[in-house]
Amino acid sequence: MKSDNYIRLELPSRSSNEAVARGVVAAFAAQLDPTLEELGDIKTAVSEAVTNCIVHAYPDRIGIIVLQCQIVQDTLEIVVRDRGRGIENLEQARRPLFTTGGAERSGMGFTIMESFMTELRVQSQPGKGTTVRMKKRIFSRRVYQ
Amino acid sequence: MRYTSYVQDQHLTIALAGEIDHHAAREVMRAVADKIDAYLPSLCCLDFREVTFMDSSGIAVVLNAIRRMRELGGNLEIKNVPAQPMRVLKTAGIEKLMELGSEAK
Numbered sequence: 001m002k003s004d005n006y007i008r009l010e011l012p013s014r015s016s017n018e019a020v021a022r023g024v025v026a027a028f029a030a031q032l033d034p035t036l037e038e039l040g041d042i043k044t045a046v047s048e049a050v051t052n053c054i055v056h057a058y059p060d061r062i063g064i065i066v067l068q069c070q071i072v073q074d075t076l077e078i079v080v081r082d083r084g085r086g087i088e089n090l091e092q093a094r095r096p097l098f099t100t101g102g103a104e105r106s107g108m109g110f111t112i113m114e115s116f117m118t119e120l121r122v123q124s125q126p127g128k129g130t131t132v133r134m135k136k137r138i139f140s141r142r143v144y145q
Numbered sequence: 146m147r148y149t150s151y152v153q154d155q156h157l158t159i160a161l162a163g164e165i166d167h168h169a170a171r172e173v174m175r176a177v178a179d180k181i182d183a184y185l186p187s188l189c190c191l192d193f194r195e196v197t198f199m200d201s202s203g204i205a206v207v208l209n210a211i212r213r214m215r216e217l218g219g220n221l222e223i224k225n226v227p228a229q230p231m232r233v234l235k236t237a238g239i240e241k242l243m244e245l246g247s248e249a250k
Contacts, residue, residue, distance in 0.1 A: 015168035022198075040198075040229035047200040051167040096237075104171060106204035108237050115236055 006070035013058045022046040032138040041116035048109040049080040057084025078134045086126040157186035162195035170202035187219045194225035204237045
């Protein structure tokens with residue numbers, strides 16, 4: 001399907017870039033005229049995906065995170081990709097409250113991405129990296145006739 | 146991330162302000178733990194009125210504070226939670242552990 005607009009951004013996995021990533025995606029999403037709640041959902045999901053790259057994909061080094069967004073009709077599509085450690089067990093990683101991140105993490109990242117976005121797809125290969133694809137359909141702009 | 150705290154009658158209130166993400170969480174967690182350990186309150190209240198964004202890192206902040214207060218035999222309260230942090234806290238089921246006060250209108 002033809003994309004109406006897109007961005008592609010490369011970020012080093014520094015935690016200060018969590019705010020940069022969600023800020024950029026929120027600014028890009030604004031053209032779909034989302035409600036405050038929809039925008040909050042998008043920012044939260046992006047923050048979770050990027051934090052996962054920083055904490056889990058590159059636990060002991062600074063790696064590259066690629067963030068891509070595109071708009072297809074009334075839907076925002078977001079891809080967050082890393083070339084880090086990868087996830088051994090996706091089913092376990094998705095489980096609410098499961099974390100390998102210790103007391104600083106809650107294990108709610110994937111649960112939040114799943115419940116705040118319309119669609120979530122995760123592909124991972126241990127040693128090669130992880131790709132998270134999320135979609136959010138924005139309803140506020142629809143015109144009823 | 147900024148915070149202000151005050152104590153009255155063994156009640157400690159910590160007013161958090163700004164964005165709570167993984168980048169800010171370690172500092173917030175340490176600040177909350179230090180205040181609790183310094184005052185040993187019977188009630189600790191986290192005031193979220195000026196929290197402009199929170200992701201799941203904030204859930205860990207709240208869970209750690211609950212755990213510490215329970216160890217001390219006290220309680221934790223959360224008040225004035227704006228809509229976005231409230232959605233995150235509810236997704237984690239925090240309202241099953243304690244009462245969540247939404248933003249005062």
